[in-house]
Amino acid sequence: MVAIVDYDAGNLKSVEKALAYLGEECITTGVPEEIYSADKIILPGVGAFGDAMEKLESSGLAQVVKKAASDNKPLLGICLGLQLLFESSDEMPGVKGLGILKGKILAIPKKEGYKIPHMGWNSISVKKGSRLFKDVPDNSYVYFVHSYYLKADNEEDVAASTEYITHIHAATEHGNIFACQFHPEKSGSTGLKILKNFCML
Numbered sequence: 775m776v777a778i779v780d781y782d783a784g785n786l787k788s789v790e791k792a793l794a795y796l797g798e799e800c801i802t803t804g805v806p807e808e809i810y811s812a813d814k815i816i817l818p819g820v821g822a823f824g825d826a827m828e829k830l831e832s833s834g835l836a837q838v839v840k841k842a843a844s845d846n847k848p849l850l851g852i853c854l855g856l857q858l859l860f861e862s863s864d865e866m867p868g869v870k871g872l873g874i875l876k877g878k879i880l881a882i883p884k885k886e887g888y889k890i891p892h893m894g895w896n897s898i899s900v901k902k903g904s905r906l907f908k909d910v911p912d913n914s915y916v917y918f919v920h921s922y923y924l925k926a927d928n929e930e931d932v933a934a935s936t937e938y939i940t941h942i943h944a945a946t947e948h949g950n951i952f953a954c955q956f957h958p959e960k961s962g963s964t965g966l967k968i969l970k971n972f973c974m975l
Contacts, residue, residue, distance in 0.1 A: 776973060777812030779839065780804040781829045783854060784820035785957070792959035796966060798973045806838040814973065815842050818959075819854030820919070823879065824866030826854055836872060843874045843951055848975045850906075851953035856924060856946070859953055865922055875948055876927035882920075885939045891921040898934040898944050898956070906933055906945065906952050908971050916944075916954075916961040924955060950975075 778789055780802050793800040801808060809815060817839060819826055830836040843849050851859045860871050863879035871879070882890050897913045918936075924943040926932055933952070934945035945954045952972060958965035 775812045776800040776814045776816060777809045778802040779809055779815060779817045779835060779855075781819070781826065781833060781835050783818065783826055783829075785818050785853065785959075788957075788959045789816060789818045789852065792966060792969055793973070796970050796973065798969075804833060804835065806834050809835070810838050810842055810847075812847075814848040814850070814975070815839065816850045816852065816972075817855035817858065818852040819858065821854055822865060823854065823857055823863040823871070823922075824869045826858055827866075827869050827871065830858070830872070840872060840874060846950045848950050848972065849874075849952065850972050851951075852959070853920065853955060853957055856953035856955050857922060859946075859951065860924065860926075863922060874951060875931060875946060875953075877931075877943070877946075878925055878927075879922045880925055882923055882939055882942075888939050891919060892923075892938045893919045896936045896938060896944075896956075898936045900934050901932065901947075904933040904945075904947055905975065906947050906954075906968055906971055910964060910967055910971075914964045916956040916958065916964055918944075918956045920955055
């Protein structure tokens with residue numbers, strides 16, 4: 775059973791539909807006990823870092839996500855969900871993230887001829903041996919929608935990267951913690967393979 779964390783952030787339904795397409799049993803819930811009792815947890819999200827952290831903290835969901843992570847349950851952050859797993863974000867200075875992984879979320883720098891948010895398909899460079907990207911070819915294309923990007927403290931945690939104005943850590947993998955800045959549920963067969971790999975852990 776996969777629990778999708780419902781904290782009033784966008785994009786929950788598309789993740790749910792992708793898991794259903796893969797034949798995976800899932801539940802979308804904001805009840806801490808239901809989330810913790812699941813075999814695996816997905817923290818999705820589209821929205822603002824500060825608002826999201828406030829909702830996670832006030833609902834008790836921040837505590838259950840941290841406990842699940844420390845208790846070795848497989849956890850996958852998607853888009854805003856990736857950003858929340860880290861320590862801080864340029865989007866809301868002074869607001870602490872969950873701090874499950876080490877790193878910061880930075881604003882994509884402006885550059886003439888490039889649009890922000892970064893929206894569309896980009897190829898990713900995949901780290902060999904990544905469990906999340908098992909049998910996913912290097913330079914596969916995935917779908918991004920974001921104005922902020924991850925700079926992880928530990929290079930060994932980076933499972934995939936991409937280039938858009940700057941070097942972007944597009945996915946991370948650290949023990950039982952996984953995360954994608956892009957949207958696997960909107961990334962066609964490649965994204966479905968990534969989600970299946972997570973579900974098979």
